[in-house]
Amino acid sequence: MRRGTTSEIVQVTMPSGGPIWVRVEAAEPAATDEQAAGPADVGLAQQSAPSAGVLRLEGFADTVRGVVTSVRQALDEHRPDSLSVEFGIEIAARSGKLLSVLAEVGATAQIRVTASWDRREAATVLPLQTNESGSNET
C-alpha cells in the first residue's frame, strides 16, 4: 500500500477464475511501510503480496447468494412474479485477504427491493389478449 493512502489497486481472481482489477480500501487503519504491524516472513515471494500479487476474492459468491436468498425468503409467501434486488458490495482488504462485504451507507447496509405481480392468476380467469408470439400481456 502506498504511504499515506488508504486504498490500493490489486488484481483479483473472481470465483469464476477470471481476473479483474479493483481498488480496495483497507479495512484496518492504513499503515505506512514503517508502521506495518507485527512479524512478517521475509521470503522474496512474501514481498509481492498483497499489493502486486493476485488475490482471491473470498466470500463474493456467498455474499451475493446470502442477500438474494434472504430477500426471496422474506417475500416467499407473497409469491411475486418478478423480483429485483439492488445492493452494493464493497471489497475490503483485511489482514492481507480480500473480503467482499455488503456496502454500508452510514451504519446501515442498503438493499433496494422491487417486487411486482403481473396478475397472472386474474388472467387465468379473464380472457386474455395474446400477441403473435403467444406471450401474455397485462
Add this chain to the structure above:
Amino acid sequence: MRPENTAVDLLVTCSARLDTDAGPQGTAFFVAPGYAVTAAHVTGGTAGVPVWLSEGPHRWHGHVADVRPPATSKIAGRSPYPAPDIALIAIDGGPEHACALLAGKLPELGVRVITRGHTHTFDQLTVTAETESFRLTGTLETPVPGCTLLKLGLGEVTQGMSGAPVIELRTGGVIGMLRTSRKLGSNLGGWVVPADLIRVIWPDEVGLGNDRFHQRDSRWRDAASQLSAHSSSKESTPAASGPSIGSVEGDVISMITGGNVGTVNIEYGPVKGRPGE
C-alpha cells in the same frame, strides 16, 4: 582480517540464493553434504518442489525433501508461517560444497551475530547478497512443543533473508536459520530457528551429516577457533587493545575454500550422490 570479515566469508562458503520455477524466493545454506535448509515458506511449504541454488559461479539443483510443517489450506499465505518453518533440500547435482558448522549449544544473550541473505534491497528488482549484524536479544516460545525460536535485535531483517544462516562472531558457529522479521522496515531484528532444533528435526541428514563433515574437514573449525582465540584475547586485554577490533591471523577464507580471500573457490568434484549412497 577482522572477525566480521571472516564470519561473512564463512557464510559465503555455505549460503546460496534459492530459486524455484517462480523465480528467486530467498536464501538457503548447506548443512551437510548433499543437504541444505531454508524456511518452509520460501518453498511454498510443499515437498518435492524443484529448487536451484546459486552462489557466484556455482549452481546446484535439488528438491524439497521435507517441510516442517507442510503447507495446508489453513496455512497457505499465512505470515508468520507456523513454527518451526523449515525445509530440508536434497541436492541432486552440482559442485561439492562447504557446510555450515552448526552450533552445538544455545548462544548467550547479547552475543553479536551476522547473517547473509539474497535480497531485493538494492533496486527492488535485482537479487544481490546482503549482510547485516544483530545482537541476540532473547527467545520466543511457539505453540509447537519444544520449538523455541531465537530473537535478534539491533539490525534490520529484509525480504529475501528467509533461510539465511546466522553466525555467531565469537565462536564461528552458525546458531540457526533466519525466518521472520519482527517488524519490516525497522531495526527490531527477527526470529531464528535454532541450529540444535534443526539437528533434532533431521538427526541423520543434518545432525550426523554435519558432524561427519566437520570431523573430516577441519577448516571451518580451524577458522572458528581463531575467532574464539581472538575473542578471548580481546576480552582479557580490554585496556591494552583499545578501540581497535584487531585482526585474525592467517588467511581464513583460503583455509575454508582452498582459494583466495574474497572469492568463493570451492573446487571439489561434482556431487555424485547423497550421503550414504
